[in-house]
Amino acid sequence: MILDDLTKSSGEWLRGTGPESDIVMCSRIRLARNLADFPFANRASRGEKTEIESHFISALNHAKLDLSYIDVNGLSILDRKFLVERQIISRELDNGDGPRGVAISPLENVAIMVNEEDHLRVQFMLSGFRLPDVWDAVNQLDDRLESQIAYAFSPQLGYLTACPTNVGTGIRVGVMLHLPGLVQQKQIDKVFRALQKINLAVRGLYGEGSQASGDFYQISNQQTLGKSEVELIKILTDVVPQVLNYERSARQHLLTERKQHLHDQVSRAYGVLKTAQTISSEETMLLLSSVRMGINLGLIDDLSIATVNELFIQTQPAFLQKLRGTELGVEERNVARASYLRSRLSNGRQGPRL
């Protein structure tokens, strides 16, 4: 089954390639789209949601898009959490009910959710800071879908969405940033306040309302109406480099002022991850964050960024349970997590060891 295959691979967006990938984990853009002939998902009957789903699947086939459709309604809770951890589906789709699903590409760059808040949420992700490339890709994908589907659109208000906060372009342009330097220098709140002033949203690793973990933060636009897609992308491509500068100078400051302390912190983090016999998810995220910064500052040289990026996702509860093929309680998960970390970190440059 496709989901079990996913445990053996990881998304392209975790590879740690592309520009500025020491800080920018990935760039992503999603478009909110609705079918003109149906009520929005929250008001659609089961039958209508089934129709929406089958319209979408036939559009995929006619547009010759090479995507696999996963029927989320038919998945176990564990499998749904697994997809949330991989950033393939949102928590809203996980918690939803009735016919719903997601179409993904082999490298997981594409994820199109069906019957989430909007009928379609078309997402494209790439590792590194590459918003213009992401826009080209998602725009083309959207064109191919639109050749088959009548979207709800008004010349005055643009693409019509279930929530008025998404109407117009329906676009959310986001980057996921790793900002341990700003966190340690206690400057992160200042940066957030500045971003919020210019109407950008800051979220944690798992989206809305989630607490930032592993020092990862997603920055994205909130405005969707009155500016074009290209203008909205430009706001991010203008602002993100400034955040990158702040983060780099915070790291440099740590390196010059407190090198010994920093080196110690990074080495201890690496040591614990390599040898622990039981470890919680929170501690893992915290330590992986130090290790990731350590690699980027040249303090660790026998471990790849891609491995660390993957471990942020692959030490989450659902992944560990999928890997073991059974449900695990908290204590068992902590043991399984430690054992998985030991096996991966003794083979730093290699892929997942099963």
Next chain:
Amino acid sequence: MMCQRCHNEASVHLTEPHKGKQRELHLCVACARKAGLTMPEEPPDLSLDAVVQSLIVANVGELVGELALLVCPDCGIKFMEFRAGGRLGCPQDYQVFSAGLVPLLERFHGASRHVGKVARRRSGAGLRLRLRTQLRSAIAREDYEEAARLRDQLRLKDSQA
């Protein structure tokens, strides 16, 4: 504890000096607001739903007249339901509730006109939504002749799509 002015659950509890004595006041949120008692400032809730909700309330305010009575003929959602839940029912709502929505869009986006990608034009898009609603209500009032007519129209549209 009950509100001292109506019979809702009181959630605002105040002690104030009154004629030389302390007087206790227990009011529900609505009565407290009517009495001009402002709430202590709540910590800002940054989840999007809460932001949307506060925007809707701030910009649409207490509903007056026609807006409160608006119902979308296509999906049946009332403006009141949108105001409570923050989600619209169908694409048509943007037109039906335009008077209530435009101030909201202005406030949230700082704009009320789309700029950017344009969807390809399709004649008759959205028509099937209305036909289906009409079909459902014909069946509900047991007007089977009308229902059959609408069903045939829908089939025709489906085959053209």
